[in-house]
Amino acid sequence: xxxxxxxxxxxxxxxxxxxxxxxxxxxxxxxxxxxxxxxxxxxxxxxxxxxxxxxxxxxxxxxxxxxxxxxxxxxxxxxxxxxxxxxxxxxxxxxxxxxxxxxxxxxxxxxxxxxxxxxxxxxxxxxxxxxxxxxxxxxxxxxxxxxxxxxxxxxxxxxxxxxxxxxxxxxxxxxxxxxxxxxxxxxxxxxxxxxxxxxxxxxxxxxxxxxxxxxxxxxxxxxxxxxxxxxxxxxxxxxxxxxxxxxxxxxxxxxxxxxxxxxxxxxxxxxxxxxxxxxxxxxxxxxxxxxxxxxxxxxxxxxxxxxxxxxxxxxxxxxxxxxxxxxxxxxxxxxxxxxxxxxxxxxxxxxxxxxxxxxxxxxxxxxxxxxxxxxxxxxxxxxxxxxxxxxxxxxxxxxxxxxxxxxxxxxxxxxxxxxxxxxxxxxxxxxxxxxxxxxxxxxxxxxxxxxxxxxxxxxxxxxxxxxxxxxxxxxxxxxxxxxxxxxxxxxxxxxxxxxxxxxxxxxxxxxxxxxxxxxxxxxxxxxxxxxxxxxxxxxxxxxxxxxx
Numbered sequence: 273x274x275x276x277x278x279x280x281x282x283x284x285x286x287x288x289x290x291x292x293x294x295x296x297x298x299x300x301x302x303x304x305x306x307x308x309x310x311x312x313x314x315x316x317x318x319x320x321x322x323x324x325x326x327x328x329x330x331x332x333x334x335x336x337x338x339x340x341x342x343x344x345x346x347x348x349x350x351x352x353x354x355x356x357x358x359x360x361x362x363x364x365x366x367x368x369x370x371x372x373x374x375x376x377x378x379x380x381x382x383x384x385x386x387x388x389x390x391x392x393x394x395x396x397x398x399x400x401x402x403x404x405x406x407x408x409x410x411x412x413x414x415x416x417x418x419x420x421x422x423x424x425x426x427x428x429x430x431x432x433x434x435x436x437x438x439x440x441x442x443x444x445x446x447x448x449x450x451x452x453x454x455x456x457x458x459x460x461x462x463x464x465x466x467x468x469x470x471x472x473x474x475x476x477x478x479x480x481x482x483x484x485x486x487x488x489x490x491x492x493x494x495x496x497x498x499x500x501x502x503x504x505x506x507x508x509x510x511x512x513x514x515x516x517x518x519x520x521x522x523x524x525x526x527x528x529x530x531x532x533x534x535x536x537x538x539x540x541x542x543x544x545x546x547x548x549x550x551x552x553x554x555x556x557x558x559x560x561x562x563x564x565x566x567x568x569x570x571x572x573x574x575x576x577x578x579x580x581x582x583x584x585x586x587x588x589x590x591x592x593x594x595x596x597x598x599x600x601x602x603x604x605x606x607x608x609x610x611x612x613x614x615x616x617x618x619x620x621x622x623x624x625x626x627x628x629x630x631x632x633x634x635x636x637x638x639x640x641x642x643x644x645x646x647x648x649x650x651x652x653x654x655x656x657x658x659x660x661x662x663x664x665x666x667x668x669x670x671x672x673x674x675x676x677x678x679x680x681x682x683x684x685x686x687x688x689x690x691x692x693x694x695x696x697x698x699x700x701x702x703x704x705x706x707x708x709x710x711x712x713x714x715x716x717x718x719x720x721x722x723x724x725x726x727x728x729x730x731x732x733x734x735x736x737x738x739x740x741x742x743x744x745x746x747x748x749x750x751x752x753x754x755x756x757x758x759x760x761x762x763x764x765x766x767x768x769x770x771x772x773x774x775x776x777x778x779x780x781x782x783x784x785x786x787x788x789x790x791x792x793x794x795x796x797x798x799x800x801x802x803x804x805x806x807x808x809x810x811x812x813x814x815x816x817x818x819x820x
Contacts, residue, residue, distance in 0.1 A: 524536060533547065
């Protein structure tokens with residue numbers, strides 16, 4: 273999500289500074305796997321969990337007095353050859369001893385969110401001995417003093433996003449693969465606000481991926497293991513270094529219709545409506561399946577969209593051989609990349625006809641908003657195209673020209689409780705849209721076009737349009753990846769990201785893994801693709817034409 277400037281927000285702080293209201297904790301059921309009988313995989317899983325619990329709760333580690341990565345790395349070679357529970361208990365006690373002595377003070381402010389999002393049953397349902405169990409549960413019952421070294425708090429983020437700036441680069445040491453897995457898994461376990469939305473329990477994902485990281489012997493195999501792991505958080509913000517959305521040139525060139533992968537454009541030997549059957553000797557369904565397991569997305573529709581852009585990059589931006597079905601006939605094509613013609617007719621706003629306006633939010637800039645409304649002031653409706661990621665303008669620049677109310681709430685957040693890693697609470701900060709006073713108000717209909725390209729900051733804009741002006745949304749569900757992102761530095765010098773805060777409607781209903789659902793759904797069909805039509809825009813025009 274793009275950083276939201278405080279110049280555009282009115283912040284309402286609930287409660288009094290003299291007598292602050294208690295935190296209201298976020299409680300949603302989360303699935304856990306708690307049984308860990310001794311096995312080769314489970315010895316690593318329990319090591320990961322013990323190391324992570326101590327990292328975020330032991331006072332000497334949270335204060336930054338212990339190089340906790342180094343402690344783990346020093347123990348891994350010995351743990352690798354362990355064959356009994358007793359031997360592992362001995363090694364874990366050495367790890368605990370390396371954390372140092374501490375003064376125990378039980379936290380009296382236990383909360384349901386902690387019970388829901390951080391489960392300790394694995395301690396009692398594992399092969400840990402009684403002394404280790406008691407010590408770990410005691411440490412986990414303490415409150416963490418802020419700022420904690422490994423989760424240093426809010427930074428400058430209004431929403432409560434935490435930062436992990438003290439994580440170290442360990443790429444020159446042995447065993448960094450396991451450190452990568454352990455670091456990432458525990459950060460997600462304790463600080464990812466949508467863990468409860470994952471398809472598969474994050475506990476189960478740990479045991480599934482331990483063999484993959486142990487067997488990763490080179491950069492390529494580690495890259496694949498990491499991409500697969502990140503995909504399991506089911507979050508469209510799950511980027512890794514080099515895998516982020518640099519796909520703007522590949523957008524809207526390939527469409528998935530049913531089980532068919534179809535070209536939307538005529539270019540370089542391809543024609544609109546060509547059904548792609550294979551690329552470089554590999555069948556298209558195999559290509560899609562291989563890309564799917566490497567692609568992080570919040571919804572299947574969004575995952576299909578990312579895969580479509582990858583396929584477009586394969587066939588339009590490099591030399592390749594493909595097989596297509598064109599008009600029912602199979603054809604072999606040799607494609608050589610060539611530049612797409614630049615659309616020189618694209619403008620920020622225009623009239624489709626005398627009574628319908630169109631605004632491209634990918635082009636519109638904030639200093640054009642007033643002139644845009646003046647130009648379109650007498651139309652019966654304006655179509656705002658949000659099938660993009662608006663950089664130069666936000667809904668808050670536009671809303672003030674549409675309504676008179678002074679406070680329009682549009683989002684609530686959940687944020688990690690760094691005093692109780694694993695718990696989340698409802699932020700005391702409510703976000704309101706400021707309203708411009710003294711400007712003429714537009715009285716026509718507001719239509720907003722959305723699809724799976726509408727993600728993150730763009731989804732926030734869709735929420736604002738719907739909440740503030742009762743806009744009609746037309747198109748397909750948005751990507752369902754909401755909330756500011758944070759960066760997770762990995763030991764090998766790379767990084768990954770996830771949605772760092774939970775974003776919800778004012779009534780606390782969800783958008784993550786759902787998307788902003790349009791009022792009128794419109795999907796691509798072969799007929800519109802062959803005709804070169806924009807079916808979503810056509811539906812919006814038809815809707816306005818039929819309005820009284």
